[in-house]
Amino acid sequence: MKPKHQRLALLGLGVLVLGAAAALVLTAFEDNLVFFHSPTELATKEVSPQQRLRIGGLVQDGSLVKSGSDVRFVVTDGAHSINVAYRGLLPDLFREGQGIVAEGTFQNGTFTAREVLAKHDENYMPPEVVDALKKSGEWQRSGGK
Numbered sequence: 001m002k003p004k005h006q007r008l009a010l011l012g013l014g015v016l017v018l019g020a021a022a023a024l025v026l027t028a029f030e031d032n033l034v035f036f037h038s039p040t041e042l043a044t045k046e047v048s049p050q051q052r053l054r055i056g057g058l059v060q061d062g063s064l065v066k067s068g069s070d071v072r073f074v075v076t077d078g079a080h081s082i083n084v085a086y087r088g089l090l091p092d093l094f095r096e097g098q099g100i101v102a103e104g105t106f107q108n109g110t111f112t113a114r115e116v117l118a119k120h121d122e123n124y125m126p127p128e129v130v131d132a133l134k135k136s137g138e139w140q141r142s143g144g145k
Contacts, residue, residue: 077132
């Protein structure tokens with residue numbers, strides 16, 4: 001084999017190895033991706049029961065029910081609501097009427113949360129939640145902005 005062909009074969013092998021490494025990295029990222037959805041999006045989309053996702057919205061007033069370490073509440077964006085079940089300690093800032101983001105799975109109309117994050121004001125809400133609240137007319141920006 002001529003040196004020119006050897007270099008070309010080596011270059012092709014390098015591109016192949018680099019492509020395989022990129023494919024492995026992308027596959028690893030895909031397993032860890034968690035998509036964000038509003039209650040309205042979950043009501044209209046088909047979601048796999050095993051798919052991890054995040055939901056966000058406001059905790060509906062009067063919906064919080066605690067039974068030991070089990071907690072049930074309703075998250076709403078003003079247009080649609082989702083029942084949430086959670087086992088564990090809630091964040092200190094968690095309360096009814098408060099914005100939250102929960103991560104878990106959605107199955108049979110109930111979102112089973114593995115983690116619940118409370119937000120102390122709308123400045124830290126994901127843009128998707130803010131947009132959903134604005135569309136429903138529930139948006140009330142504090143601080144006079």
